[in-house]
Each structure stands twice: as C-alpha cells, then as structure tokens.
Amino acid sequence: MDHWLWLAGLAAAMGATGLLSGLLAGLFGVGGGIVIVPVLFYILPLFDVPTATQMKVAVATSLATIIPTSIVSARKHWAKGAIDMPLLKSLALPIFVGVLIGTALAVVLKGPGLTLVFATVALLVAINMGFTDVAFRIRDSMPFGILRQVIGIAIGAISAMMGIGGGTVGVPVLGMFGTPIRSAVATSSAFGIIISIPATIGLILMGIGADGRPPYSLGWVNLIGFALIVPGSILATPWGVSLAHSISPTLLKRAFAVFLAFTSLRMFYSLFF
Secondary structure (H helix, E strand, C coil), X not given: CHHHHHHHHHHHHHHHHHHHHHHHHHHHCCCCHHHHHHHHHHHHHHHCCCHHHHHHHHHHHHHXXXXXXXXXXXXXXXXXXXXXXXXXXXXXXXXXXXXXXXXXXHHHCCHHHHHXXXXXXXXXXXXXXXXXXXXXXXXXXXXXXXXXXXXXXHHHHHHHHHCCCCHHHHHHHHHHCCCCHHHHHHHHHHHHHHHHHHHHHHHXXXXXXXXXXCCCEECCXXXXXXXXXXXXXXXXXXXXXXXXXXXXXXXXXXXXXXXXXXXXHHHHHHHHC
C-alpha cells in the first residue's frame, strides 16, 4: 500500500509540474523547461539515478516534453498575430546549428557541468530582466549578417544544454535588440519547436545503452516523466498565452526575473552545499 501511495504522490507531483510548466510556456515562451529541469533534478534521486546522470536525464526528458508544449504555445501566439515571422525565418537555421552543438555538449559534459551552465545562464537572464526597464535595448533592431547568425547559434546551443525551449535566452536577447516583449515571447515560443525536436532525437540516440538511466527510458529521455508531465503542460499552456496578452509588459518581465532567480539559486545551492 505504501508503495502505491508513493507512486500516486509522484504522479501528482509530475502532473502539477506539467500544469506549472505549461502555464509558464504560454506566459513567457520558455517551453516549461526552466521548471521541469530543476524539478526532475530533485525527483530523480528517488529512483536511485546516479548523480552523474541525473542532469542528463532531466535535460533530455524536459526537451521531450517541450515538443508538444511549444507547438501548442506557438499556435496560440500565431493565432494572435504576435510572432515575428521574418525574424523567426532568419534565425531558424542558426538556432538549429546551435542545437546540434549544444546537444553534443550535453552528452559530453558531466552532470555538475550541466547544472552549472543551467544555474549561471538562468541567473544572468534574471538579472537582466529584473534590473532593466521593459524598454531597455542595446539597439532598435536585430543585427544582420554574421552577428545575427552567432546570436541564433548561441540561443540554440545554450537552450539545448539547459533543456529549455528557447524563451529563457530568446526573450531577453530579442528584447535587447528592439523586439517588443510580447513579440519576443511569441517568437521565442516558436524557437522551442526548432530546439526541442532535434535535441530530443539526439539525446535519445546518444543515450541508447548508456549506464545510469532510470527504468523505462528511451535513450536519456525518461518515458514516465514524459507521460505524466505532457498532459498538464498542454492543458495549461493556453492559460499562459491568454495571461501574457492581458497583463502589463513590466509586470511580465519582473515576474519572469523573480522565477528565474529563484530557480538559479536553488541549483547553485545543490552544487556547493
């Protein structure tokens, strides 16, 4: 009986994680990975997953759940006409190249290395979003040429390594280059599709037969986590999209910063204490 109660509690926790990640996916264009990765990082030890592989499983499983969530989020933002299609098309290939690089690094790096990347990038983004005005920008438009390609590659690589959908990096970067916050959120939700599909495939292929994976895993993707998180994510994503178009841009930006800072500090704590 205790065993079944424990499984029921785990299922409830995963379902709640799905609802929260879906809400944030629509609200911030982040694909929910910024929630899913740290939650899985703390849940996986309950299954005796080795420390060296916990972050790999968390990142891969998060990316798998982002596939349907990003599709739902992007469709909702598209219906509202908020996605900057010319910008998306110009960044699609560089982001894809970055995803290939980031996926390879996610496999090569050890667990603490991935955790450090996640915590550092999340904290930097939180500082940027929390201490700059919603109108803050480096310039009024995205640069063209090689610099735009480098920006796209960086977004793809960092997002794949962190197990996120692109919004955590994409939203502040697009904002700094003159994209309005709501358009940045909407366009970044489409980044999630470009990032999550190839990254998930890569982590499945490169994790086949690897040691230290929990039961019912396909490569580095844990199918139990995927099955329990996805329904809640899909259900709650439209709620987040509606909220993103109804609250003030300043509040949207500050809320994003607070959540990222909290997540980052929790990850740093796990590394050093």
